[in-house]
Amino acid sequence: MSGHDPDGDGQAGRARALAAHLVGKGLLTQREIDASIERQTAPHPGLGARLVARAWIDPAYRRDLLHDGKQAAADLGVDASQMTRFDVLENTPSRHHVIVCTLCSCYPRPILGEPPAWYTSAEYRGRVVREPRAVLAEFGLALPRDVEVVVVDSTADRRFMVVPLRPRGTEGMTDAQLAALVTRDSMIGVGLPLTPAA
Amino acid sequence: MSSRLPSDVGGTGLGRRIDRRDPGHADWELLAAGVRMALIARGLFRWDEGRRAVEALGHERYRRLGYEARKLAAVEALLVEKEALARAELPPGSQAVPLAAAERRRIASAARRRGGSPDPAGPSFGAGDAVRVRDDRPPGHVRTPAYLRGKPGRVAGVHGPFGNPETLAYGESGRPAQWLYMVEFRQADVWSDYGGPAADLLRADIYEHWLEPREAAT
Numbered sequence: 001m002s003g004h005d006p007d008g009d010g011q012a013g014r015a016r017a018l019a020a021h022l023v024g025k026g027l028l029t030q031r032e033i034d035a036s037i038e039r040q041t042a043p044h045p046g047l048g049a050r051l052v053a054r055a056w057i058d059p060a061y062r063r064d065l066l067h068d069g070k071q072a073a074a075d076l077g078v079d080a081s082q083m084t085r086f087d088v089l090e091n092t093p094s095r096h097h098v099i100v101c102t103l104c105s106c107y108p109r110p111i112l113g114e115p116p117a118w119y120t121s122a123e124y125r126g127r128v129v130r131e132p133r134a135v136l137a138e139f140g141l142a143l144p145r146d147v148e149v150v151v152v153d154s155t156a157d158r159r160f161m162v163v164p165l166r167p168r169g170t171e172g173m174t175d176a177q178l179a180a181l182v183t184r185d186s187m188i189g190v191g192l193p194l195t196p197a198a
Numbered sequence: 199m200s201s202r203l204p205s206d207v208g209g210t211g212l213g214r215r216i217d218r219r220d221p222g223h224a225d226w227e228l229l230a231a232g233v234r235m236a237l238i239a240r241g242l243f244r245w246d247e248g249r250r251a252v253e254a255l256g257h258e259r260y261r262r263l264g265y266e267a268r269k270l271a272a273v274e275a276l277l278v279e280k281e282a283l284a285r286a287e288l289p290p291g292s293q294a295v296p297l298a299a300a301e302r303r304r305i306a307s308a309a310r311r312r313g314g315s316p317d318p319a320g321p322s323f324g325a326g327d328a329v330r331v332r333d334d335r336p337p338g339h340v341r342t343p344a345y346l347r348g349k350p351g352r353v354a355g356v357h358g359p360f361g362n363p364e365t366l367a368y369g370e371s372g373r374p375a376q377w378l379y380m381v382e383f384r385q386a387d388v389w390s391d392y393g394g395p396a397a398d399l400l401r402a403d404i405y406e407h408w409l410e411p412r413e414a415a416t
Contacts, residue, residue: 014292125207
């Protein structure tokens, strides 16, 4: 079952009715609702890609990012203040991280935007902790057995993001060029960054 | 396990394909999320209460309703619990399952007793300690996944004190705070049939009252 619900059983009408009723009763204003929607839809994976690109270029920034993700994000103009803790995980040639929230849908939304539907699905949440390599293979990522796979289950107030390995052939690229290679899936850990066009 | 919360799906779903389509959000889903976040910003309820109210939907509703529909039902239930709306004011067809105040108090009291008072001098465990996750089955909201209960691990980080989600979920303050740890597990210790290499790991953040010391063989 995917994480999203078709409108077939009247959810849309109920949501609209509830919103109108809450506004009518003065429990919320339309402005608050609109601002809330804006806050939710504004972040996007490009923000995370910005952090990754900088970490690829600058070892000192990489250390800062791994040590204090919120501060390092703020240093690049990315507002991570809504998260209690933001922990950035570094992939290495011998260690690959993949993120999940088995209990609900915890995800670094201020950095990556809304999670993809599959991330909140019972199938991903159920299987990736138990058979991560099979799940990664379904996403097209086959890791050799000498690469350690570390599954990180977001069970409390920490939110996570992965710095994937920098692709080969990217020497001398600018932040913007590198950020364009960093996919959302590579920052969750189910994919690799793009490689530069041959 | 029937005692599992419906949201506690870690380890299930083997053999089921992950639908990797990403259809984006319908307008009503954005609206529902906007309402929910605006109510949280107003302080009407906390994240923990929202999660608990989703769990209260029960297995059948949880599987049938989609992601936003579950959250919508949870918000409706909390509006009734907080007496912001009367039950009769909910839109027809609401799937909300409000929890009576007496029941909320009962579960929160039990959770508070289980949490205990943390040592004000600091955490009970340190990095490197061998621990085991307790195999408790409390009645209410927890953030310790069923698949980790009874499993041996090692403390890999000490995160500091956090409000107890098990009481926050019922409208309480979450105090006394509980020390939170990053615990690392060998996948082979978590799953008897784990097919990957011995070096594969899993990490989860676990609250102190869910951990007990163990004698480490290695």
